[in-house]
Amino acid sequence: MEAEPDRLTHAALFEGFFIAGLSGFGGVLPFARRIMVDRRHWLTDAEFADLFSLCQFLPGPNIVNLSAAFGARHRGITGALAAMAGLLAAPITIVITLGLLFARFGKNPLVHHGIEGLTAAASGLILATALKIAGPALRIPTGLAMVVLAFVLFAILHLALPLVIAIALPISLLLAARRVK
């Protein structure tokens, strides 16, 4: 964006991300993209991809980072807070309600069996997510090696997360530097 974008109001930021948060089952990203690009024309496809790449590049929940960066671009820190609050208001209310119900009824044998089936399905979803993320890397020998290394360091050698990153990231950077033109 070379020109100064039209500044959105705090209310518009809150509302747009509120809808994305409420619709986002199993990942908010496609819903955020639909609202920001297709419906409201806040960003072009390329601008959205650029903004999202920042949020993947930095640590933390990607979609929360996206709302913070976009809100800050329009209204500074209060804009970031408005967008994040919009994104999280409904999901946090819903998940706390579910959590309280779980605490109250989770020991009931019937509910317990239901939760077991639910958790098995949720584990399957995260496996699919993992394969989608790792998919492109698995097609390149060095990428495959890094996927295996990160997995082994963490899941098999049980190293702490900072240590895994301290070992894997420099190697991965060296390999990527040789590959990326």
Added chain:
Amino acid sequence: MILLPLALLFAELSILAIGGVASTLPAMARAVVAHHWLTPAQFAALFGVAQSSPGPNMLISTLIGLHVAGLPGAAVATLGMIGPSSTLTVLVSGAWHRFREARWRRIVQAAITPITGGMVLAAATFLIRTADHNWRLALISATVAILTLRSKIHPLAFLAIGAGLGLVGFG
């Protein structure tokens, strides 16, 4: 005072969550079990509950906070998980656009993706080993994973079917 270790744990995970929150799930599980806040099975169950809500997958932190220390715990864990990373994002986002053509940016991106992939695979392995304590539950996980990759079925449908199969005694 349980709120401080709770806040510190999630603030640390926030900064270490390269590629997103999913890559920190094994570390999160390990830490909450080491603190005796949850058993591995309880963690897996809370993960299932978090996935049944709309919204980003960082909601697992809200649920863990709620379980450990009620509503103040939920607030502290949530803010810990989003505070450090979103502050960093706001600080960096202005400079980001300027470097969009930079080679180092593409290198870092290319370097992060396979690590994230390996970490999320570790998370999936952990959850499957914890949650699926019989072959029927493992079959549910495997079927959901395959159908998610091969079809456009809504994730909520899988969660509902999984819960339904559990209820009727398939799990």
